[in-house]
Amino acid sequence: xxxQQLLYKGKAKSVYETEDNDLLILHFRDDTSALDxxxxxxxxxxGVVNNRFNAFIMQKLADAGIETHFEKQLSDDEVLVKxxxxxxxxxxxxxxxxxSLVRRLGVEEGQALTPPTYELFYKDDALGDPMVNESLSxxxxxxxxxxxxxxxxxxxxxxxxxxxxxxAGDLILVDFKLEFGVxxxxxxxxxxxxxxxxxxxxxxxxKKLDKDRFRQSLGDVIEGYEEVAKRIGVPLS
Numbered sequence: 001x002x003x004q005q006l007l008y009k010g011k012a013k014s015v016y017e018t019e020d021n022d023l024l025i026l027h028f029r030d031d032t033s034a035l036d037x038x039x040x041x042x043x044x045x046x047g048v049v050n051n052r053f054n055a056f057i058m059q060k061l062a063d064a065g066i067e068t069h070f071e072k073q074l075s076d077d078e079v080l081v082k083x084x085x086x087x088x089x090x091x092x093x094x095x096x097x098x099x100s101l102v103r104r105l106g107v108e109e110g111q112a113l114t115p116p117t118y119e120l121f122y123k124d125d126a127l128g129d130p131m132v133n134e135s136l137s138x139x140x141x142x143x144x145x146x147x148x149x150x151x152x153x154x155x156x157x158x159x160x161x162x163x164x165x166x167x168a169g170d171l172i173l174v175d176f177k178l179e180f181g182v183x184x185x186x187x188x189x190x191x192x193x194x195x196x197x198x199x200x201x202x203x204x205x206x207k208k209l210d211k212d213r214f215r216q217s218l219g220d221v222i223e224g225y226e227e228v229a230k231r232i233g234v235p236l237s
Contacts, residue, residue, distance in 0.1 A: 001018050011031060012029055012196060015027075016187075022150030028079075029046075029077075034215045035215075043221055048236075049194075050192065050195070053195065054194050055070065055231070055236045056229075056232075060161060061158060067153060067189065068188065069189065069190045082188065083183070083186055084180075087151070087179070089142055089151075089180070090178070091155045092114050092178075093117070093118055093175060093178075095163065096110055096112055096173070097109055098174050101175075116156070116159060118155060123179070147153055149185055158178075158193075165177045165232055171203055176198030194225070195224065196210075208224070
């Protein structure tokens with residue numbers, strides 16, 4: 001499958017058309033961003049690590065019966081995916097308090113959330129990805145009630161699968177974001193799952209091994225990603 005015209009360049013990935021209208025190629029770049037794209041740096045190996053990490057996770061989810069846009073890995077930093085009509089809403093599942101939840105509510109970082117919480121955010125960097133709800137999403141025609149219900153159901157299914165996977169590697173899945181789209185009238189998981197879009201801590205030390213290492217200038221960002229990958233069995237070579 002050959003990539004053709006560049007369709008979209010995001011903060012960390014580029015999307016290319018192919019000769020098949022139902023398929024696209026995602027190129028994982030080494031770009032790393034924070035503060036809604038205001039801080040951007042290049043981190044060596046990031047594109048390769050995230051591509052392999054994502055391919056591994058997407059296959060685990062597919063094995064669990066969760067349909068994703070993943071088709072196959074094409075190279076170290078490229079993957080073939082279904083072309084989805086993306087819904088402009090991020091779904092965030094939180095198992096422990098961290099990030100914006102701590103800032104909004106003043107709760108202690110690391111507080112367990114039982115049961116896990118589920119939130120929606122409108123994808124718009126210029127607006128700071130504001131928090132929204134199902135009612136707004138329907139009224140603004142981003143998604144319908146059935147689609148939103150399916151997105152929520154799948155988000156919790158993903159959480160069940162991945163909490164167990166990371167736990168087996170002595171890791172805590174703190175929180176994560178998912179994006180969904182429509183493929184032939186079905187809600188399908190899209191975008192990526194990598195340490196860029198979730199928080200992962202060591203179970204004992206609570207060491208942060210995700211993008212917070214970049215956001216908080218902790219250093220060894222990709223080394224953290226690679227440690228997570230090795231613990232859960234992602235083939236990095």
